[in-house]
Amino acid sequence: xxxxxxxxxxxxxxxxxxxxxxxxxxxxxxxxxxxxxxxxxxxxxxxxxxxxxxxxxxxxxxxxxxxxxxxxxxxxxxxxxxxxxxxxxxxxxxxxxxxxxxxxxxxxxxxxxxxxxxxxxxxxxxxxxxxxxxxxxxxxxxxxxxxxxxxxxxxxxxxxxxxxxxxxxxxxxxxxxxxxxxxxxxxxxxxxxxxxxxxxxxxxxxxxxxxxxxxxxxxxxxxxxxxxxxxxxxxxxxxxxxxxxxxxxxxxxxxxxxxxxxxxxxxxxxxxxxxxxxxxxxxxxxxxxxxxxxxxxxxxxxxxxxxxxxxxxxxxxxxxxxxxxxxxxxxxxxxxxxxxxxxxxxxxxxxxxxxxxx
Amino acid sequence: xxxxxxxxxxxxxxxxxxxxxxxxxxxxxxxxxxxxxxxxxxxxxxxxxxxxxxxxxxxxxxxxxxxxxxxxxxxxxxxxxxxxxxxxxxxxxxxxxxxxxxxxxxxxxxxxxxxxxxxxxxxxxxxxxxxxxxxxxxxxxxxxxxxxxxxxxxxxxxxxxxxxxxxxxxxxxxxxxxxxxxxxxxxxxxxxxxxxxxxxxxxxxxxxxxxxxxxxxxxxxxxxxxxxxxxxxxxxxxxxxxxxxxxxxxxxxxxxxxxxxxxxxxxxxxxxx
Amino acid sequence: xxxxxxxxxxxxxxxxxxxxxxxxxxxxxxxxxxxxxxxxxxxxxxxxxxxxxxxxxxxxxxxxxxxxxxxxxxxxxxxxxxxxxxxxxxxxxxxxxxxxxxxxxxxxxxxxxxxxxxxxxxxxxxxxxxxxxxxxxxxxxxxxxxxxxxxxxxxxxxxxxxxxxxxxxxxxxxxxxxxxxxxxxxxxxxxxxxxxxxxxxxxxxxxxxxxxxxxxxxxxxxxxxxxxxxxxxxxxxxxxxxxxxxxxxxxxxxxxxxxxxxxxxxxxxxxxxxxxxxxxxxxxxxxxxxxxxxxxxxxxxxxxxxxxxxxxxxxxxxxxxxxxxxxxxxxx
Numbered sequence: 001x002x003x004x005x006x007x008x009x010x011x012x013x014x015x016x017x018x019x020x021x022x023x024x025x026x027x028x029x030x031x032x033x034x035x036x037x038x039x040x041x042x043x044x045x046x047x048x049x050x051x052x053x054x055x056x057x058x059x060x061x062x063x064x065x066x067x068x069x070x071x072x073x074x075x076x077x078x079x080x081x082x083x084x085x086x087x088x089x090x091x092x093x094x095x096x097x098x099x100x101x102x103x104x105x106x107x108x109x110x111x112x113x114x115x116x117x118x119x120x121x122x123x124x125x126x127x128x129x130x131x132x133x134x135x136x137x138x139x140x141x142x143x144x145x146x147x148x149x150x151x152x153x154x155x156x157x158x159x160x161x162x163x164x165x166x167x168x169x170x171x172x173x174x175x176x177x178x179x180x181x182x183x184x185x186x187x188x189x190x191x192x193x194x195x196x197x198x199x200x201x202x203x204x205x206x207x208x209x210x211x212x213x214x215x216x217x218x219x220x221x222x223x224x225x226x227x228x229x230x231x232x233x234x235x236x237x238x239x240x241x242x243x244x245x246x247x248x249x250x251x252x253x254x255x256x257x258x259x260x261x262x263x264x265x266x267x268x269x270x271x272x273x274x275x276x277x278x279x280x281x282x283x284x285x286x287x288x289x290x291x292x293x294x295x296x297x298x299x300x301x302x303x304x305x306x307x308x309x310x311x312x313x314x315x316x317x318x319x320x321x322x323x324x325x326x327x328x329x330x331x332x333x334x335x336x337x338x339x340x341x342x343x344x345x346x347x348x349x350x351x352x353x354x355x356x357x358x
Numbered sequence: 359x360x361x362x363x364x365x366x367x368x369x370x371x372x373x374x375x376x377x378x379x380x381x382x383x384x385x386x387x388x389x390x391x392x393x394x395x396x397x398x399x400x401x402x403x404x405x406x407x408x409x410x411x412x413x414x415x416x417x418x419x420x421x422x423x424x425x426x427x428x429x430x431x432x433x434x435x436x437x438x439x440x441x442x443x444x445x446x447x448x449x450x451x452x453x454x455x456x457x458x459x460x461x462x463x464x465x466x467x468x469x470x471x472x473x474x475x476x477x478x479x480x481x482x483x484x485x486x487x488x489x490x491x492x493x494x495x496x497x498x499x500x501x502x503x504x505x506x507x508x509x510x511x512x513x514x515x516x517x518x519x520x521x522x523x524x525x526x527x528x529x530x531x532x533x534x535x536x537x538x539x540x541x542x543x544x545x546x547x548x549x550x551x552x553x554x555x556x557x558x559x560x561x562x563x564x565x566x567x568x569x570x571x572x573x574x575x576x577x578x579x580x581x582x583x584x585x586x587x588x589x590x591x592x593x594x595x596x597x598x599x600x601x602x603x604x605x606x607x608x609x610x611x612x613x614x615x616x617x618x619x620x621x622x623x624x625x626x627x628x629x630x631x
Numbered sequence: 632x633x634x635x636x637x638x639x640x641x642x643x644x645x646x647x648x649x650x651x652x653x654x655x656x657x658x659x660x661x662x663x664x665x666x667x668x669x670x671x672x673x674x675x676x677x678x679x680x681x682x683x684x685x686x687x688x689x690x691x692x693x694x695x696x697x698x699x700x701x702x703x704x705x706x707x708x709x710x711x712x713x714x715x716x717x718x719x720x721x722x723x724x725x726x727x728x729x730x731x732x733x734x735x736x737x738x739x740x741x742x743x744x745x746x747x748x749x750x751x752x753x754x755x756x757x758x759x760x761x762x763x764x765x766x767x768x769x770x771x772x773x774x775x776x777x778x779x780x781x782x783x784x785x786x787x788x789x790x791x792x793x794x795x796x797x798x799x800x801x802x803x804x805x806x807x808x809x810x811x812x813x814x815x816x817x818x819x820x821x822x823x824x825x826x827x828x829x830x831x832x833x834x835x836x837x838x839x840x841x842x843x844x845x846x847x848x849x850x851x852x853x854x855x856x857x858x859x860x861x862x863x864x865x866x867x868x869x870x871x872x873x874x875x876x877x878x879x880x881x882x883x884x885x886x887x888x889x890x891x892x893x894x895x896x897x898x899x900x901x902x903x904x905x906x907x908x909x910x911x912x913x914x915x916x917x918x919x920x921x922x923x924x925x926x927x928x929x930x931x932x933x934x935x936x937x938x939x940x941x942x943x944x945x946x947x948x949x950x951x952x953x954x955x956x957x958x959x960x961x962x963x
Contacts, residue, residue: 013505014498076748128947131670131747131901135893136947139940146936202493206501207476207483214466214477221464224426226452226481226544235487267890271755278752283468312701315771322763329756334741337749 019201036190041183049182050255056296057189058250063276063288064200065243070274071282072204073236074216075125079137081269082144083241084248085261086114089154091249092163095176096156103168103175107192107249114245115238122237126230129219141267148261162260165253176253185254192250196243201285203239212236213283244273275325279332281341290340298325375596376404379580380425380548385434387420394420395431396604402548407574407581409591409612412601413624418584419461421601422550425582426458427451438548453481457541458550461584463533467526471536474525475511478543479504511539515569531562535569542573549573551583555590563587567594592616600624637792641803642923643916648809650915652874655816656888657895657907658823659867664901665840666860667739669750673758675889677727677865680765682872682881684726686776687769689719694768716778720869727865728858735858758889776876782808812874819870823863824904832859840902894943899954906954914939 010016020026044053062084069075090110094101101109121140128136148154155163167177173184203209211232214222223229252259259265272295280291299321306317336343366376380402387395394417402408410418423429424436427448436443438454457478466474483504485497512518515535520528525536534554541549554570555563571594573579585591591598592612600608600615602624608615615621656674663671671677687694691710700706714722734757742753785807792803827833838846839856847853872881875888895914899906918938926934 013502013509017498017501017505124944124948128951131751132897132947132951134748134751135897136940136944138890138893139937139944142937142940146933150931150933199491202491202497203487206485206490206493206497207480207504208487208490210469210473210477211480213469213473214480217466217468218464220428221460221466222477223448224428224452224458224464225478225540226449227477228447228449239487274752275755278749313697316697316701316767319763319766319771322759323767324763326756326758326760326763330738330753330760333745333749333753333756334738337745 017205019205033194037187041187044182044186046182049186051300052296053186054189054255056292057186057193058247058255059273059276059292059296060289061193061196061250062244062247062273063280063292064197064285065240065247066273067277067280067282067284067288068200068204068212068243069236069240071277071284071287072209072216073212073233073240074219075122075233075236076130076134077137077240078134078267078270078274079121079140079144080244080273081265081267082141083114083118083244084251084269085144085148085265086117086241087111087245087248088252088259088265089148089163089261090114090245091253092156092165093154095166095168095253099166103170103253104188106168107246107253110249111242111246114248115242118241118244119234119238122234122241125233125237138267141270145261145265148265160260162258163252164258168253176257178257180254189250189254192246196246197285200243204285208232208235216283275329279329279339281339284339284341286344287339287341290344294340298328369596373405373575374578375406378402379404379439380582381437382421382424383435383437385421385424385431385436387417387424387429387431394604395424397434398601398604398606399434400599400606400609402580402582403597404547404580405574405578406596407570407583407594409595409598410582410584410601411586411588411591411598412607415603416601417604418601419552422458422552422582422584425548426456426550452544455545455547456550457544457546457548459534459537459541459552459554461552461556463530463537465525465533465537465540467524469525470522471517471525471528471539472508472512472521474536475508475539475543476504478540479508481544508539508543511542514542514572515539531558534558534566538566538569542577542579546579548580548582551581551585553584553586555585555587563590570594637803639920639923641805642919644803644805645809646916646919647912648805648813648915649919650912651813651816651820652871652911653891653895653915654908654911655819655867655874656871657892657899657911658820658904659864659871660889660892660896661899661902661904661907662823662836662860662867663864666836667839667857668747669739669754670747670901671757671864672751672754672889673761674864674868674892675887676758676761676765677730677868678872678875678888679881680730680761680872681723681727681865681869682776682876683765683769683774685719685723685778685869685873686774686876686881688714688722689716689778690774692769697770698767720778723869724866727869728862731858731861731865734861735854739857740854771882773880773882774876776873776881778873778877780808780811780877782806782877785810806878808874808877815870815874819867820904820908823867827904832856836860891939894939897943898946903954909954914942917942 010021015021018026020029040053062080066077066080069077087110090113091106094106094109095103098106121137124136125133149161152158152161155161165176167179168175170184170188174180175184175188204212211222211227214225214227215229215232215236219229222232248265251264256264276291276295277288278291279294280289281287302321302324303314303317306312306320307314312320332339336346366374368374378401381399382401383399385395385398386393398421410421412418420429424431427443427446427450430445438456443451466477469477483500485500489495490497512521515538517532517535517539520532520536525533528536534557538551538554541551551570555566558566567590570581570583574581583595595612597610598608598612598615599606600618600621607624608618608621610618656678659674659677660671663669663674686692691712691714693699693707693710696708738753738757742750783806784804788803788805788810827836835846835851835856836859838849838851839853843853846856871888891914895907895910897910898913899908899910918935921938922932922934926932926938
């Protein structure tokens with residue numbers, strides 16, 4: 001019996017509160033980490049890195065961030081693209097303004113700056129709720145994109161309006177710019193992701209996470225039992241924006257290298273991350289990973305099948321992608337509105353009983 | 359003048375009832391054109407079980423909402439522990455030690471029983487964001503300490519079996535018990551119960567009555583409850599306030615109130631002049 | 632009065648006309664939201680699809696020609712005929728009704744009791760789907776939409792108002808197309824209001840918008856109403872798509888109208904028809920005037936991208952339910 005769930009009684013509250021109470025899950029977690037850190041860097045090539053792994057890592061960070069705000073705290077935000085832009089442009093200004101500052105600190109500071117911006121745009125959430133709030137976050141989205149376009153200080157007055165990441169190294173290895181190697185960028189992003197994921201898990205398992213969920217489920221009752229709604233909502237906005245800002249900074253500096261704000265951080269980005277969170281599962285850290293993987297892999301898969309195998313022209317492949325993504329989202333929402341995370345839970349339950357139906 | 363200190367008394371079954379802990383003075387509450395509460399004054403003494411009764415629409419839930427600060431009366435004053443209550447938000451009032459349950463259960467449907475009751479401990483949990491992000495050390499210790507307290511409440515309410523169950527999947531009677539647990543978790547000085555027996559069968563009512571009395575007995579918690587079941591009210595309360603059409607029409611021990619003609623008229627539906 | 636003032640008035644008039652167009656799009660949203668509680672993000676793409684279909688039918692395009700060519704190696708493009716405008720419009724309406732039926736059957740029916748955010752996400756999925764589908768069906772190149780409405784600055788208006796401003800003022804420059812669009816939009820809005828107030832179906836619509844259960848209990852078929860509502864929304868989308876498409880060509884950006892309708896709805900409330908109208912006018916005038924007075928001279932222009940949202944946001948902070956929306960009373 002490898003996957004022993006039954007008969008495994010915890011005798012301390014500490015044991016009961018573990019992230020992976022089942023021994024098999026815990027071992028699997030360490031194995032995955034070992035492979036991710038120890039094996040993949042040797043196998044990786046540029047195509048895999050750029051097409052799949054880096055976007056997956058970076059979008060996972062963004063998805064965890066949005067999940068904290070929307071999945072745990074229930075505040076729907078359509079401004080993710082704009083906040084990623086804040087992270088990217090902060091990173092750019094820090095890199096160009098402080099050339100000696102290590103890229104890691106640039107990224108972290110960009111996250112902090114985005115957190116502050118997030119708190120600012122989160123203030124309306126105290127008066128506006130639910131759907132109206134979602135639309136209000138659109139104001140943030142459009143305003144931020146316009147601002148980064150128009151105010152030339154942000155792109156150091158360059159004629160093209162584009163921002164380019166100057167070359168930086170970390171521990172002696174190039175991490176931004178043209179000379180980077182796949183294993184280095186991969187490990188950098190992976191390390192940040194693992195760190196942030198652990199922090200997210202810790203934040204959501206304690207009283208802060210519970211106060212968020214209380215606000216999500218019934219904000220009036222939450223206030224009556226003592227939750228300060230201002231503090232809870234603003235910390236959700238702040239921490240969520242911290243994550244999203246870091247994702248934006250990494251997307252710009254390590255992944256893309258150059259960014260034009262309207263193309264990269266427009267509203268379609270906000271929807272992309274929101275899809276990840278919903279398809280993956282609201283209120284689940286695992287779901288954020290699953291959703292990110294899904295939305296990153298799907299277009300790659302489709303392109304390989306439609307263009308590679310069937311030989312269709314790329315514009316038709318793109319249209320087909322829209323059709324399939326749209327249809328899949330609807331199918332998902334009908335069949336399992338709680339996302340892949342819930343689907344996984346149900347599969348495990350069925351497997352528990354298999355071959356018995358119930 | 360601060361709240362009048364009546365002489366502490368000892369009841370028949372040995373409970374100690376202290377001085378006045380909460381006092382409503384001339385409360386008037388209006389919603390637009392409707393006056394829900396008209397110039398009502400009464401007090402609640404420490405350690406007692408105070409019932410608020412009256413026909414439907416009398417304004418009882420609104421009264422409870424005034425007590426816990428969700429509604430702000432247009433006129434009148436609320437005195438708690440000898441201090442007049444200024445403009446405060448509901449969460450600040452919760453931190454003063456007032457907890458409540460709701461008529462239509464207000465549990466957090468997305469969380470388990472355990473988590474719901476743990477939310478009751480929120481006002482006592484102090485670890486900052488950084489501490490929680492690290493978890494090991496202070497945050498974990500605080501979590502375990504509070505978990506222990508919550509488990510005592512779970513034992514007390516006999517809901518061990520459902521502690522991990524998502525609260526939305528529980529039957530009505532159990533949900534009400536979980537809600538009571540959540541209210542108890544905050545270690546309140548004053549516990550407000552809004553129709554805690556509503557929708558229960560005889561057995562469940564007996565259980566709930568026992569829990570309420572045990573809470574009052576063991577922890578000395580002052581309890582104010584709205585209840586329609588007269589048998590329950592007469593059995594467990596020390597004093598009763600009777601409301602009708604937003605006004606107070608009776609105030610005293612269950613026996614006194616039961617014999618009051620005005621109360622009888624209100625319940626039997628005698629027309630008002 | 633100096634010429635500057637009259638230019639300002641001209642901006643305001645253009646703003647009013649743009650506002651009428653916004654109201655029209657917003658109406659499509661309000662109808663669906665009232666009847667089914669769904670915010671239909673796909674409304675903008677529906678406008679695009681309707682316009683694409685109209686042009687496709689008019690010019691005799693073969694549906695899915697690119698796809699067929701890719702799969703079979705053929706080179707077909709046109710049927711070779713041109714369909715008269717009136718017939719093409721009727722056929723397009725038919726297509727939109729068919730779309731409404733399919734959406735109800737495949738999507739709405741299954742999502743009946745879900746939370747609003749899930750429904751909203753489903754409409755976003757629908758928007759993506761319809762966009763890809765429309766492009767697959769009719770091709771994604773920019774098409775010219777011509778249903779016979781004249782364009783260009785209206786000479787009559789220009790000449791008759793030239794006297795107002797003295798030498799530097801040449802009369803109000805109002806595009807004839809915009810004038811037509813305004814008139815059509817007003818007619819459509821008026822007929823929708825009359826429809827909902829005075830016809831049996833309109834009453835049923837309002838009943839459903841109020842309370843699904845109660846409407847069911849008096850024998851109103853929810854599903855039929857939804858098909859009707861989505862068909863009307865489809866028709867509104869067609870009109871909006873035609874008007875905007877005639878101005879700037881039938882292309883992707885048409886679907887972004889949906890986003891413009893949002894601040895209108897925030898201002899006017901999601902459930903109010905008069906709110907959509909007044910909200911649209913306020914946004915239309917507001918954003919043009921802001922750009923004219925402050926945006927272009929001081930902020931580098933292009934403020935129309937975000938001004939509407941900011942305005943709505945500020946408004947919402949003081950009045951969270953919008954101008955005409957129902958006040959949200961929270962009870963415990």
